Amino acid sequence: MKTLTPDARAALERAGFLRRDFLKGAGALIVGFSTGAMRTAHAQFGGPSPGAPPINQLDSWIAIAADGRVTAYSGKEELGQGISTAQAQLVAEELSVPFNRVNLIYCDTALTPDQAYTAGSQSHPANFNRNNLAQAGATAREALFRLASERLGVPVDQLTASDGVIRLKSDPSKALGYGQLVAGRRFNLQVDPNAKRKPASEWTVLGKPVPRPDIPALVTGEFEFVHNVRVPGMLHGRVVRPPAVGATVMSVDEGSVKNLAGVVKVVVKKNFVGVVAEKPWQAIQAASQVKVTWSAGAGLPSHATFYAHMRTQPARDALAVDSKDVEESLAAAATVLKATYLHPYQMHGSMGSSCAVADVEGEKATVWSPTQGVWYQKSTVAMLLGLKPENVHVIFRRGSGCYGLNGADTVTYDAAILSQAVGKPVRVQLSRKDEMAWENYGNAYAIEERAGLDAQGNIIAWDHESWSPTRGNRPGPGTPGNVVTGFLAGFSPQPFTPRSPASSPTAYNNNANAVPSYVAGNVGGRDQGTGTVKSERVLTHTIESPFWTGPLRSPNRLQNTFAHECFLDELAAHSKADPVEYRLRHLRDPRLIAVVNEVAKAANWEVRPSPKPAARKTGVVTGRGMASVLYEGDNGYSALVAEVEVNQDTGSVVVKRFVVCNDVGPVSNPDGLRNQIEGGALQGLSRALMEEVTWDDQKVTSFDWRTYHTLPLGFDVPKVEAVLLNRPDQEATGAGETSITVVAAALGNAIFDATGARIRQIPFTPERVKAALAARG
């Protein structure tokens, strides 16, 4: 068990297990279990990884120890979003045991099912509906009732369960604990798709604001982050990244650091360079002093003209909707409005630079990684090191909040390469600059919106066209070159193939929220969107990026929603309509309509067109703005009202109040949801006001907190009021990325309401605000 850290071992021991015996060969996959309803990222990768505990087997999800403790296994991990608490609540609820009797183990390739990534606000829908962990819980409860029924010789309907004990309703002294019933054995059952989940009306644990069990450890310094993993004999590594984008290694003078204390080895693998030393400080010094000669960089397109540059590049075009009559409709419209919105590359900028520990010993590797996809780390680390995937064991350990594809995967590769080179365990934590200059940035976007209005101001046509760059992505099961370390070590990123013109859409998919909420979304003769506008076209152009890109909290959805929701506001203002009334006029989805109405009510929305009448042109003015979204087209509803103060002399924008209404289906933990809504709203504010990746002609120039700007903890924090629309009768949807998606648009609309100036480029820096104010005339 050398692969377990003391904490992990203690967790397993507490749960009454040190090894799950069925993993040793039992549990052959039984074909025929329907996974058609499963919503996981597996769709694009062809199913769970070989060797993963089969998802159709109850024992893959739940084990009950002889003392009655419940261990649940999940492929959805805790990143700080509170999902581990909610998952333990779910299991406690379905099994009628107290919350603290459930031990949840997640994302360890030796123990847990493969549920692809923990990403995309997919954990709530994946595990809280009618499959996976939720359905395993229901199956286990029914199995326990059947066992008790046999033992007590009474029908199941005469039994009741509470506190981990099944009792005869008529004689509670006749009782059997779960530990007695299972007696340390496995269930040996398939997850039953027809097992009945407990109705929300009976919930006593799920749906309640159960406090997070990790917080006491976090606030007292007991919590083990991946940064705190220590294994015997562990050394410390540091990487040496190229000085310019596209630079390659010409030569490395390994002797240049041989006299430094503690240096163990200089490691070179194609264009990957790193050092290993006995202590972190020694590794840092060696990395800064090792002599590496690099080729010149490839050169970068100008930052100042990048949005225009994107339009000149070979593109991969796609149509999300196309009614094929947009140009005619626009030609026939009483008025046509057009606007261009610009969104920069932004970074995850995790608080702690990324860290991982790898122990590569001959043909076997164990890695402790903060990755969002342990099974894909397993296959790609194997590729990188030339090992068999079955010999790579990946154990998730929480890193600093990631918000998407930060340096977690790349640093795991760094540690793996260095450990293999020295044959000892190696811990790598990136420098701030190595994290920020080379991570997979959230996409830049240039978006053009055009709409036609009839004589009454109703929208009759909407045309959307966007340009955005891409390079690499999450590594998936077979593309280590999708992040910088894999690339430097000789692997290519996923290929980029231009393709133009786009073919007609064959299926409706609004995963990127490229389709505005106000159009019909007609594909294949059926309206599948949330709006009413029949004449519609959404055309996207993806170009090759000079920088690595990847998912950043609400990838593409935030950028598209910024454009759609600001443009809707522009159309409402042109039509002299109240922005809420104007939204509702063009929406038909009842749940989207409901969050818009609820947030307006909670914010005490003043019904009138924007901008605010008779606003002064100098000094401090106030305004309000709204935005809403059906996240990913089908995964959670959010509407937000921002109330702002704009100082027209300085250009500074201060938010005084956010009101957010969310509908995530059934609320699993209201306090956890509020925490996500609050964090999303404020993170969205920082990104809208301050954040932008910058570069010169060779390299990224925003690589620390002086050059990449963020709101600090102690800024003028607005009130954030969250309204939770609980829908226990609906499917669980995503929550973590919904509120952030609507912030920038609501803010832009509020600035317009306050000043009459429209600002269409993020971030809304004081200079840009002042320029917009000057342009209003």
Added chain:
Amino acid sequence: MSAITLKVNGQSHTLDLDPATPLLYALSDDLELRGPKFGCGLGQCGACTVIVKGQAIRSCITPVRAVAGSEITTLEGIGTADKPHPIQRAFIEEQAAQCGFCVSGVIMTAKAFLDKHPRATEEEIRQALAGVLCRCFTGVRMLRAIHRAGQEMAR
């Protein structure tokens, strides 16, 4: 390398270190403390904050030779899960964390400030935390927790 004596959370440790080593590495690697964190290594984010002689300092840019012999307090030194400091208790009660990586630095910065300004207003607390980052943006809850703890500490 030389023998450096560090007094951390009431205990003395003599370590063989390059005197230029930043204190953070001695704490998190030699002493294996989990409180102080490496966030940026540049003194910009606050994740590594510890208290030395009543002052909140950034341990990632403070060489060990500068604090040898001084009493150093880390997050572990102010309370435990069973016996938390009022600020730690307030963070638990307010559920004031998301990923939790910044929490050590936030609490230590707040403690050094509240120890000196026990009756601080919300605005003063906000200003005291203006040099600390939380990239999950848990500010609403953290500032509320610190204010709540301050009121308790002032009693």
